[in-house]
Amino acid sequence: MANSKYEYVKKFEMDDKLPACNWIIVRIDGHKFHQCLYRKPRHNKYKLFQFAICFLRSFIWKETSQLYDRRASKILSLSVSYFTSLYVIKWKDFFPHKGLKETPCFDGRIVLYPRAKIVRDYLSWRQVDCHINNQYNTCFWMLVKSGKTKKEAQERLKGTLAKDKNELLFQQFGINYDKLPDIFKKGSCVYKDTVEETLKPDNGGNPVKRQRQRVTVGHFNIIDDRFWDEQPNILREN
């Protein structure tokens, strides 16, 4: 075959299979890109769990997942490409009158976690981060809106603690931080749930029930135990 003379170049492709029995997380972040789309994250049948804050996404696969034969490049590049593609396509549905000013570009990385417990800590880390950033940004933009320069706003916030920022929002702008929408304070979780549906009664008049899989999107507290106690399947280890 005509190409055989050059085919030796393929042997430079290295094996990049991820080690077995590790939870796979792909974390995606905007790269020099700051236009945020607060839309309901789309679920994908292959993923176990997704945590989303604006354009910061964490996709999680079970430690037993055989997705793309666990090849790192495939998992990373397809996750990032699929996310980018949907982001651009959906933009106009959310902002029909406001075009994209920049070319949305996202970077991603794979992190492996050998235990479900660490995956939970990872998610807590992300949610705490979401909260800290959101609180800071809320203060910052309220200060800017009220006439301060960006530099002045930055100066005003330097060294302030969480409770100082809450106080500032309340005293100066009448905002109760706790009342802000959870989507901003807690981010979004997307996962599949099994629910029991009651169907039409059968001929004998007995109610018929059925287990059904459902995609759930919510803005839960995923730091405390409650959510995980109610959803024991998500991080169950094999």
Next chain:
Amino acid sequence: MANSKYEYVKKFEMDDKLPACNWIIVRIDGHKFHQCLYRKPRHNKYKLFQFAICFLRSFIWKETSQLYDRRASKILSLSVSYFTSLYVIKWKDFFPHKGLKETPCFDGRIVLYPRAKIVRDYLSWRQVDCHINNQYNTCFWMLVKSGKTKKEAQERLKGTLAKDKNELLFQQFGINYDKLPDIFKKGSCVYKDTVEETLKPDNGGNPVKRQRQRVTVGHFNIIDDRFWDEQPNILREN
């Protein structure tokens, strides 16, 4: 800081710096995606060379490149994301009346080559592949257009050599394969060139010349020596 309790999860992020002094190629391919955009590839200041066939791209960086500190995840994910983003954004400029039927999704991988000579063989491999695929596809779709089913077309082409396919195109459809546009037969190369411009003469009437960098897009034969003899800078090793 409130987040410190969970920050240990960061230590699971592995170093993924690519070894020094290796040419970096990111090869991108459509994933279950078959709508092709034959547009002039966009140049990016960081890349050395790009070879494009429809949605199959090879981005090349010099062996000395320090792009993103040579971190594999950054280079792979940003290449794929940037390409995906432009693909979706530019689609409507080329096909204003034909929407995207699928969500364009691309996978990518990084391959490292320790010598310029192997990079050149890699590019030959890609161009031979482009030629083989294009010849097959031209025959296939002409047969389908002429009334054959896809299965029949496939059967007709099984086992045929290059010259058989050329013969088929010429005898049955009056197509001289060699006359088809080079963009299909040879793919596209994109790279930066230095050209000499002649500016307005100076006060003494002497012509003023200036070296200028220019992005070149062309459908060259990159298998033979000629192109590389004329462009010795592209694959020059440090």
Next chain:
Amino acid sequence: MANSKYEYVKKFEMDDKLPACNWIIVRIDGHKFHQCLYRKPRHNKYKLFQFAICFLRSFIWKETSQLYDRRASKILSLSVSYFTSLYVIKWKDFFPHKGLKETPCFDGRIVLYPRAKIVRDYLSWRQVDCHINNQYNTCFWMLVKSGKTKKEAQERLKGTLAKDKNELLFQQFGINYDKLPDIFKKGSCVYKDTVEETLKPDNGGNPVKRQRQRVTVGHFNIIDDRFWDEQPNILREN
């Protein structure tokens, strides 16, 4: 400094830190080397557990171990070198009248296990292997001793099951396989244990007890639960 011009060669040394929170096993095997030393394995303060069959060794470190900063090359090369060194040095103590016919040479590899449960399965795998090999070898060498050629011995054993081999040993050579020493059938385990010592009574005549760490070497069944129930500390996860 005179050497600085060449020091750039150091940047080709890649980071090879093993991922956190994985149990580390170094498995060492003889390389074209077949003279076996059935000596009591030496304990090393850094290792958690060692499983030894002749020159086949498995060294295990806890998933939290920070030995040599978890650098793979250090852990692998020093384990293999230390083992080789002791092997050669101790040889003459065991075989004062029989020199080494070959240069003992061992290869090794690192395997990571994300869960204690899999480490236990790994050890079971090794012990089953020990048993299978030992049973085969006992039969093989008894047949050879009794006058068969090596080829005939091999033929005789082809396709035989465990119970066939036991039968052969008993019928033909009067050997009850179960009565053979455990060191051959089960290999050796080496680990540290905490024991309670009773010291001399104190002035009031009360017995004084003290916890002490002790190196234990034994030929235990490590497939069944009993050993692990009695030694819960060895594979306890953090």
Next chain:
Amino acid sequence: MANSKYEYVKKFEMDDKLPACNWIIVRIDGHKFHQCLYRKPRHNKYKLFQFAICFLRSFIWKETSQLYDRRASKILSLSVSYFTSLYVIKWKDFFPHKGLKETPCFDGRIVLYPRAKIVRDYLSWRQVDCHINNQYNTCFWMLVKSGKTKKEAQERLKGTLAKDKNELLFQQFGINYDKLPDIFKKGSCVYKDTVEETLKPDNGGNPVKRQRQRVTVGHFNIIDDRFWDEQPNILREN
């Protein structure tokens, strides 16, 4: 087969094949071990070149070598084990009346170099290092021999340049550093050479010549061009 239940543990063994077309260097160093054996390094048919300073060894394989299928663990562990084994075995030949005080233990690492030119720079780096260390150590031990404490010797040498050390050796101890044996100043190179032998004349009385491979051990200057000009085969790239 009885072992199949546990054999899944093998799938945790990762592929560790080294990338093609890279020169392979294994660098071995003594680990907390300071008894030096200045013996003629042993050649091994598989290696291309060896550079030795006391217990610091650099083994080099050609970029095309397929040794152990280029598996990193095999190459590293067997190099280190073989070296350790010989070190211990040969000790008594060199020091029949002086036993080993410590268990000799060596660590090793693999470094890959994509170009012969960098391999040469690596060797220069090692030889410069050999010279610097040897000069320092010669001064240090002469000072200690002359009655200084180790601390005083260290203090005396702090901040001195090469020429200061030469001066010190000459003035205080009458030693001309340049006259010291090359084995200490330049280390040892081991490689295979092709030489032409003249055999007995044939029947017609004509001299018969034959090419023969010979192992050469020497203490050459491998920083300057001369050695490499005379031995162009060693670092010739394919």
